[in-house]
Amino acid sequence: MYWAVGPEIEEFEKIVSQYVGTKYAVAFNSGTSALHATMMAIDLKPGEEVIVPSFTFIATCNAPLFVGARPIFADIEEETFGLDPTSVMQKINPKTRAIMPIHYGGMPCKNIEELREICEEKGLILIEDAAESLGAKIGGKPVGAFSHAAILSFCGNKVITTGEGGMVLTNSGELYEKLKLIRSHGRLETEPYFLTTKTLDYVTLGFNWRVPTVVAALGISQMRKLDKVIEMRRRNAEYLTNSLRPIEGIVTPKEPPGLFGVYQMYTIRVKNGLRDKLREYLAKKQIMSKVYFEPVHLTHFYRNVLGYSDCLPLTEKLSREVLTLPLYPTMTKDEIEYVVESIREFFELNH
Template structure:
């Protein structure tokens, strides 16, 4: 559908074109070029970690991390059902079991109390998400992980640049994953990264992402044969994509400032409507608003979504519960009622358009349409 106002728009400029064009024009090292290492170093510096490793997608990054940590069929990982499906799928790539825990209703992140209840002797890690670019209760989850000697792996796919008490998301866990898919804070179309402080995990990830090959020199410019020391995958990010990432990262703080400005405007203009709850957080939670998600009361969510669609405004439900997808119901026997809070929230959430270039006129149109809908109700 050709939306009057889409859910998101990718923010790009001439700098992006210049960075990509330079790689294309040189006619070499479109893979394993210097841009890949530069992008990794810039990400690590921005997040504040010792290392970053980039991948062709966030899902590949999580998959590689499961391998690097030795997560196997004897292990369980506690995950949310209120997430994109790759969070729950990642443990299964190494035959471990995802165990779903409830979310809390402030940040839509994992509920620390329910996480505590789900820990067993098989639990290896806790894998929370930071929904829509807002930090979850990651400090509490860090304490639980430490108390039980568990790994804490942050799925920060939506939260690059977000902070909790001025500490960057991606620095609370043992490792963290970021996504650069097209609707994220910065975008390379597809792409992802792992940040970590661990020398061991960094070295393993470097092997896993390129067939388990021990690169002593650049593979494509060296005549030497190189050894393969473990089973690996081709999860590499191309130099062209890394160049785009370098350019995108230069404007991340400007993009975040614009998103926060637009979210605050929507919050102020929609605050008079009693039928919706808005994404408002305390000052210590620095949200980057990768999504702007409201909760619609009184079973009016689907009607509002349809009404806005008819007005040319795209909305979307992020997220339907993973445990109620056909795969998880048939594979694990999950049924409605297993996670009542998750299921309740999923029936109420509606993500509205937000992106750096959305205009105040476009937001006023969205606000008017939502107000008109509730006046009609």
């Protein structure tokens, strides 16, 4: 097995691209490097703008900054926490180059078709950040297949994991060739690196963003389990939802018609300003919960260093309510019931 350029890498890429339904895939050592490489591959220039949500992991928003461009924040809708097309339209200007929605927590962005139509009408590039949503679908079509390029992540908390890793999916042969160069020092490879006797040339700027062969081999084995993992996640999510729904004071996740979620995260909304208090209560019961996400535009870096002053009402409202609960494929009914009973106890004490 080659350490960094073995055949397992291309096999892993082929399996994922065929699963999603794109022509090409390029594996990277992280989702963040996949985002950065995509910004380079579309030749995003300093001063150009990419419209993004603030309700996301910060890497989504940082990606344009890596090449001197600027993320522009649009608000979201409250069903799937995806970009709101109305807000996006308000942010488009002559500097806009791309729109990058995320598929939050394994739930497809319900407005992806409308966002694609906006991009087609305005001559913009659509990039899906599908880091959390491999296997999710809209109308039977997998997320990642709606755009010029889509980013996946395989870090430890994703639907399947290789420990760390990422991938870019695309139907563009031009982007595919650029991404391969960027991933490996700008080196033009026409034959396997360790087998060729030819002198290899370097034709552009690139990085060491290769995925190790052993990681790709793990990815191949993980892909064989993906549908089963999704089935287990969905079953546990349904059980959790049915158990939590009667409790007043919380809103459980719901799939809009035609959407198929994979529940990489199970996120509820806690009403009446009780979210943080509930989180502390669960921690005392040895139940881990997390806030995904705090708005990026309100972080110290964006507010105080970069000078952003955006007001995104729904993003800010939702970020004060969301709480992600434990959910994993092998979670037992007893474990789920313990979480549910703990939440029920909390609201009985705080009604």
